[in-house]
Amino acid sequence: MVIFFAICALLCAFVILGLISYRLRAPLPPGPTGLPILGNLLDMPTSQEWKVFAEWGERWGGIVSVNLLGQTIIIINSFKSAMDLLDGKSSIYSDRPVLVMGGEMVGWKNSLALMRYGGRFRSYRRMMHQFMGTRSLVERYHPIEELETHRLLRRLLRKPEDFAEHIRHTTGAIILQLAYGYKIQEQDDPFVTNADTATDQFSRTTAPGAFLVDVFPLLRFVPEWIPGAGWKRTAARWAAGTKKMCDEPFEWAKRRKAQGDSSSSFIDAHLKDNLSIQEIVNVKWAAASLYAAGADTTVSALQSFFLTMVLHPEIQKKAQQELDAVVGSERLPSFSDRDNLPYINALVKEVLRWNPVAPTGLAHRVMKDDIYDGYFIPRGSFVLVNIWKLLHDEDTYKDPMAFNPARFLASDSKSVERDPHTISFGFGRRICPGVHLADASLFIACAMTLAVFDISKTVENGAVVEPVNDYTSGTLSHPKPFKCSIKPRSERAITLIRAVDSFDK
Template sequence: MSTLTVLTLQYLCLASAGVYLVKQIFTKKNPAPYPPGPRGLPLVGNLRDMPHVKPWLTFTEWGRKYGDISHISILGMHIVVLNSVKSAEEMLDKKSSIYSDRMVVPMSGELMGYSQTMGYLRYGERFRLFRKNCHHIFGNRAALVDYHPVEEMEAHRFLKRVLAKPDQLQAHIRHTASAIVLRLCYGYEVKEHDDPLVNIVKRALEQFCRYGPFGEFMVDFLPFLAKVPEWFPGAGFKRLARECREITEEAAATPYIFAKDQIAAGIAPKSFVSDLFKDRTLTAEEEYVVKWSAGSLFSGGSDTTVSANYSFFLAMTLFPDVQKKAQAEIDAVVGPNRLPSFADRAFLPYVEALTKEILRWNAVVPIVEHSVTEDNIHDGYYIPKGSLILPNIWFMLNDPQTYTNPSEFNPERFLAKDGNEPEADPRRACFGFGRRLCPGLHLADASIWICAAMSLAVFDVSKVVENGVEITPEIDPSSGSISHPKPFKCSIKARSEKAFALIQEDTVY
């Protein structure tokens, strides 16, 4: 047994015994029972029950066994899982004044530096300023109209990259997502190849997806370990966190400094940062809020749209009939002589439904985190102050009581047909709840739609044939804070000579 394992076990046993004894001596009787859940062990509680790989699947099983609200505790920490939109809305929307906090996450939040981003901010004045800034610039679809030309231009550039090197699809999607968010947030136009800011963001997002999920490190359950020096045996996580924090800080500071220099020189294009600096002299606190508001949109918006757009190409590879229906609609409405634009969106209901199904079919953020700021009795259950609240968004988007045959990819579920009402809009759940609803949801929704519409207009996507054998991609989304489809191969070709010419055009946006 390694020194690290021995030390971790010693810390765990000592801390668990301390927590258990304190609770036995000082804890008063609860005013109501906890929600039901798997039975825990003395001292450590449900430490062995907490899943680390695709936890939404385990949470789904708890939902089937215990109901919409289930509960576990680990070393005195209470965790409540919500398995329905109804329970999430009743708690996180209707009681948002007390259910909008975030737990302190020692590893990714405090040590890696993400506590400065909106996703990790405790509920309070600074959090409200972050959201106010984001809502002012990107708060609704109408506010995004000024940025539509940028999104259309970058989507067109994406088509050119894919046509030239279709085997690098995932890299093209990531490059385009970063280009859109960098341009909208900072007024920065990315280089076609090896852009330094795109590379910084890629590194930051990779480390977040790998090390960010709560519970990956013991320090999340035993916060006092954060005080252990790097040189101490078994404290390698401190060195890792320091290296990650340097990248986090660099990813927030570098584009922000670029935008400020452009503003000072009087040459800054319209962007999130330039709008917030307009006709104002900012205090140090206001500058901090602008810097990390932009960084939050940048980091959050880049990776989520990458996952959704990659899911789109996976779906088109697997479901050619859906692709043909969407292309037929675009051909009829837009015609062969131009690319689709946002002006066409209201006239392309099947493409709109297809975008919704992409968001439902592969939950980009399968689980989100809230925390409660005071004791609460909900639906007869006791929810203690400080409890971690985990809405299982994956199951909400795959609940058979909400969606007919949820494992089936079927955009028509969102269209009124034969007297039947459309099924529930997945955007009701997939962007979160309450006062922690994703502030960039309209930007993400627009980016996914324009990528899908333009790609369908000019490309045929199909399975790859290798050595005479057709390769069917596997549907296996990754675990982590942001879930991505498993890398896959597909064939992407221009639909026609006219489509080829449209992609190559130098269009002015």
């Protein structure tokens, strides 16, 4: 018996030593050569990092590694690698890194986006799935989305030059009503303002390499009075804004619920009398996560929609021809028309593909050492998926820089290209829980807007103003401000838009 156990121990030792030896032999994925101590700190791009990451992918392959002051960052430029790791090995690739600036100091660590993987994360996901996790669940909110989009049309008719603000207003109206049962003010709503400010700060604090404290956490303890530490005062100010965004609508919804005024909101569905303090905090932050994420991502996609219509009038015309044939001119399109509007559906997909809302997504964190494709991925590595690159891969999308909804329409001569929904909303256990709601919001806004408006380049002093076709940097990317002309297609279109007034009452 002693000999048997000795042999087993020896075999185990050989296996362990073999694994250790293999891991020591397995290299990190290739990437740019760094400097001593600093690593690749000076190589990291300061704007539109997804394009630089794509260039690295062209040079070093679908999986690239860099080092920032000792922190390994894995950049994935391959759909297969993203699926293999984040989906196929989701049990060890679903954590989030601790982001000192955005998570700890500004306060987003309690949001679903930055929450560490574990029981609390699963609780959030469960609540959100019960509320909007399937297409059938989201169908309950179609009347709200149609009504608020009708109101968007009216605002566009009155002040078309303020289209960007109208988009934010409408998106905020939908999300706040679903999350809290709150109906926003027509002008300068404080909850919408809070969300706009906080989500912009979230994007800036979570961008790769944006703050050195995220790769050198000891900087957190640097006194504010030291020259160059102004970012600490910024963090304190932004933290107050994050708290305000989270607390104020929640307290409003609690008061309304206590007064017996019920709604079909997320808060009413999950805020029960017998919850513990931690469970109440979970409901509050889950609602805030829904509110913050939905308010900004849909805004970005809709702004891209308006930009693409300005740049591609021929595509706009095709979409309008389909709407005229299916819906006619006597009513506005609705969700009941969706199955009969294949070109509009393809247009929605191409908007999501052409300029993704979150070009690099949010970093995952590896929970265990891993070997993939002959490369060693150490525990604690940050993993970024270059979503922009995956959606502009020439092996997947023909002429990927072109805006072409027809790529998602099958014909006898070609098959449909990969649906961007499988990429743009993330991977594995971190996939966006609001995918069906976002898709529905984008569809109805595109369909209704094109049914009654022509969107084109504006003319000033007799000269055509070319729109700025450029995007902001950060975790969430938006089109930079641009001008466009938005005019009703006909007198009948004006009548339909103005009919919203009676529908509103």
